Amino acid sequence: MPTDTSRPSLGPALPEGLWVVIAAFNEATRIGRVLDELLPTARQVVVVDDGSGDATGAEILSRGAWLVTHSVNLGQGAALQTGISFALKQGASHVVTFDADGQHTPDDLPRLIAALSEQGADFALGSRFLGVAEGIPLSRKILLRAAILFTRVLSGVSLSDTHNGLRAMTRRGAEAIHLSFNRMEHASEIIEQVSRSGLRYVEVPVRIRYTEASLAKGQRTSAALGLGLRLLLEKLAR
């Protein structure tokens, strides 16, 4: 699997048909800032409000992004699939998944899109371990490394970062994704589906910014163990 280690400038314009998909749950305090940062770069953004109990929806609408609302909280995987389906319905030529907690930077979008066209790939998967992981705690680093190993054993896919929410895909790639896991297991499921689709994928260095707020809402070790168990159960129950 090729890795695009070059760092082109932000020169090429993003495609007209690019849609950015964000899943948000109780993100009223952060989503506004994320959209303010993102909307000057990406014109078409859809945020799936995953049954939030706060003013997340109002924040999204006030910024001019599209809002799709889940009536109950289903989980990030379900919200991303809803967003991808919405973007495809709108005729998206490219889809980017982006986190709602401010960890990702829009500066990486042109790099991801450029990797798709330059490498003839259908998926460009962001990698913090090829790029920059600002302020990443050691415990998170170990957890992510364990996830990489787990995915390698379970799916046979060798990537440098398996749980990175920043990914770009072509329309063909997005159509090949059908997430059935509603919660965090989707990160492993998406890798498996990318691999099974037979479509070309490439890893792209990206920058991830860890803040106190993003870490507070991030994946806990106990939850990660449960996630692994559910993935194993799914393999057995199939």
Place this chain on the structure above:
Amino acid sequence: MNLFQIIFVPLCLLGALTTLVRLARGRMARRNGLFWFALWAAAAAFITEPGLTTTIARWLGIGRGADLVFYIAILGGVTASLYFYAKCRQLEILVTTVVRNQALSAPQHHVPPKKPA
């Protein structure tokens, strides 16, 4: 007959009889009904004659009847867990589909007023 047999053999027979009645009235799928009838009948037979489990265990090369029951219980537990996990997943996928279709049918978009220059 000991106290355990006096209580549980009639209960198992009642279970078997109820299954037969439900099967006869068409309230149960044939395969399910036969499975449950066989289970109740086997339970009644093993409780009435505990030596039966030992005979079967020896025939299978396990040795003790209690070990045979233990292995079957573990196998049954794991099978039941996987069955219920699969049912829960089916239900989860169904709920997700309903919520997703509802969400996709009502997208919202407001163009915010431009800030004065």
